[in-house]
Amino acid sequence: MQPFADKALLYGHAASEAIAEVLWPTRCAVCDAPGEVLCDACRRNLPYLDWWRACPACGAPFGRTQCTECNRTMLAGTGYARPPFASCASAVVYAEGAPRIVRAYKDHGERRLAADIARIMFQTAHPTWLAEAQAIVAVPATAKARRHRGFDHMAEVAKELSIRTGIPLVHPFARPRSFDQRGLGRAERMANLAGRIQTTPGASIPGSVLLIDDVYTTGATLFSASDVLAAAGAECVRCLTFARVY
Numbered sequence: 001m002q003p004f005a006d007k008a009l010l011y012g013h014a015a016s017e018a019i020a021e022v023l024w025p026t027r028c029a030v031c032d033a034p035g036e037v038l039c040d041a042c043r044r045n046l047p048y049l050d051w052w053r054a055c056p057a058c059g060a061p062f063g064r065t066q067c068t069e070c071n072r073t074m075l076a077g078t079g080y081a082r083p084p085f086a087s088c089a090s091a092v093v094y095a096e097g098a099p100r101i102v103r104a105y106k107d108h109g110e111r112r113l114a115a116d117i118a119r120i121m122f123q124t125a126h127p128t129w130l131a132e133a134q135a136i137v138a139v140p141a142t143a144k145a146r147r148h149r150g151f152d153h154m155a156e157v158a159k160e161l162s163i164r165t166g167i168p169l170v171h172p173f174a175r176p177r178s179f180d181q182r183g184l185g186r187a188e189r190m191a192n193l194a195g196r197i198q199t200t201p202g203a204s205i206p207g208s209v210l211l212i213d214d215v216y217t218t219g220a221t222l223f224s225a226s227d228v229l230a231a232a233g234a235e236c237v238r239c240l241t242f243a244r245v246y
Helices: 002-023 040-044 098-106 113-124 127-132 143-149 153-165 186-193 220-231
Strands: 087-093 135-138 208-216 236-244
Touching (some): 113 153, 113 236, 127 208, 153 208, 208 220, 220 236
């Protein structure tokens, strides 16, 4: 009876998806054209960052020669002389279609975008990063955000990225309590995050970690998470985000 019940459940799920597609057709998160959650044209036309112009340390779009984001002057007052991670890269600038993708995924619950976001991030990651990484770690959503959305958005992207790369996915972070970063500057954001991101007791951290997040704004979240991973044993933390605010 169990195989029959499993097939019935599978067919029922497929039927419900077909009905939902008829009533609410899939549309592109950027241009709203029917067919896909992110159409090929909009994917191609995203404001991709140029790796060769970006800062090799923090990934700022135009910092290859002299970065205006992670120099000592800009980091003054944060407690950092340089970023605590080995390097960081972002796939796109947070402009044009990128905010629409992030909002559709995080705020409107279009979870199918996780695969598209992971695909774009995968294409951005330097091959040596992927060859060296022993684990993929996602910045955790707060408990409040997890309850509100019904899912941990970066955990799902990390799962898709793990499938694409073959790099194991680990979950070393405890669920952080809620924190509001709106209206805060870089130093204030870093102070606000102090102690909020922590690993679970007994968490095992490999030596080389690829840490991922959706949007790099001031870097406060990635700085804090990188510090925690290093304290737990990670010798090399590289960061990868979908978008970069600039």
